[in-house]
Amino acid sequence: MSLALTIDTEAWRTHLANFADEAPGLVPVAKGNGYGYGLGRLAQETSLLAERNPAIDTLAVGTQPEIAQVRAGGWHGDIVVLTPWSRFDGEEVLHDERVISTIARLDDLAAAQSVNPRARVVLELMTSMRRHGLPVEDLGRISERLGDLQVEGWTIHLPMVAQDRLGEARALAAGALATRRAPLWLSHLTAQEYDTLRGEVSVPTRLRVGTKLWLGAPKTRRTTARVLDMHPVHRGERIGYWQRRMPTDGWVVVVSGGTANGIALEAPTAASTMRQRAITLASGSMEAAGLALSPYTIAGKKRFFVEPPHMQSSLVFLPGAGSVAVGDEVPVQVRLTTVTVDEIRG
Missing domain, CATH: 3.20.20.10 (Alanine racemase)
Structure with a gap:
């Protein structure tokens, strides 16, 4: 992991x-x-x-x-x-x-x-x-x-x-x-x-x-997380520590990386343009509604957290049919100045 x-x-x-x-x-x-x-x-x-x-x-x-x-x-x-x-x-x-x-x-x-x-x-x-x-x-x-x-x-x-x-x-x-x-x-x-x-x-x-x-030189590096586990879930089903209801049928994907790594523990952003401020406002509104976009990309899109990250892993929701498998590595967008990785390759 x-x-x-x-x-x-x-x-x-x-x-x-x-x-x-x-x-x-x-x-x-x-x-x-x-x-x-x-x-x-x-x-x-x-x-x-x-x-x-x-x-x-x-x-x-x-x-x-x-x-x-x-x-x-x-x-x-x-x-x-x-x-x-x-x-x-x-x-x-x-x-x-x-x-x-x-x-x-x-x-x-x-x-x-x-x-x-x-x-x-x-x-x-x-x-x-x-x-x-x-x-x-x-x-x-x-x-x-x-x-x-x-x-x-x-x-x-x-x-x-x-x-x-x-x-x-x-x-x-x-x-x-x-x-x-x-x-x-x-x-x-x-x-x-x-x-x-x-x-x-x-x-x-x-x-x-x-x-x-x-x-x-961002093209010289990439950060990935491993899919640790995944489970089918149905609309309305309660899951996680906080027993949140699932919005639709899909999969809960358990991925490596949590608060111990600095996942979702971001420094304040320097939102200086109107576009940056709008993005910050939209992100804050989603979080207030219980929806927080994760840094994990699965099946070509960033996916929402099911709940706040755990110490060593995170739960993200993948709607629809599963398109990843246990053991796969998925991209994770992190700010390297605030994240501690478990492994450096190269």
Whole structure:
């Protein structure tokens, strides 16, 4: 029984290599669930990219505990931790010569110095994301507080959608470089925006990329679930934990994958267009009526859940005559950043 991710490894690695060739200063990002592939696998793939392109010398992780996971996966280069270090975190990371910590608050800058005056750090600037960062108005106070810290650069984490993202990056870069000349670490610029900014500054630039790198070639992978069991049901018959009535004759199909895998546990969507909002509204209306469309495709169509997914399996309803058999694998559309698969093939 498994929810499986099958990779066309050769095609995927061709995509990764081409992406790296077109992104000078690339810093791959491996965080969370490893974009569905797992942190260990991403560490291996980054190592292969580095063998081919020695300029890839740094891997970004989301949190401090992920450092050990990518090292166990075989990454031996530098590691930058994206979540800013604070005085409430462990101090060992500031003594690790292969780790670069992010600093995003003046108080934490002073605290880091007290732990290791020569710690390797990048300084994050506040952007319109409004998540982490040193305010631009504090830049004048920063230069006198850096002491002997090894400043590896300024990091600018931009929003994914903005009217003038390049303009924001330009303004922040100008303020930062006027304070201290150091490399620029950038996120969420398009290739064209990145190339433009690279040509305008006289310091090295690094481009941190996760989703577009690892998930940028959808045809190189597919996710499937196995049909575990199936039972004929009749209209009006009550089934499942919640004894819901069946709307018509058909089959209850038991498929692998449930809440333990993240099935139907989705993150909020960024519904920014009228069409996206209409789809969200329609989905919410169906769920209110007890009808929730599942991510499983059987006989060419996505099918409705019979009830909320179970821990390790899900019940979906197939109207009419059965067209699958126990043991078949069926496509399941998942968001790999929120799903944990049982098996990776390839």
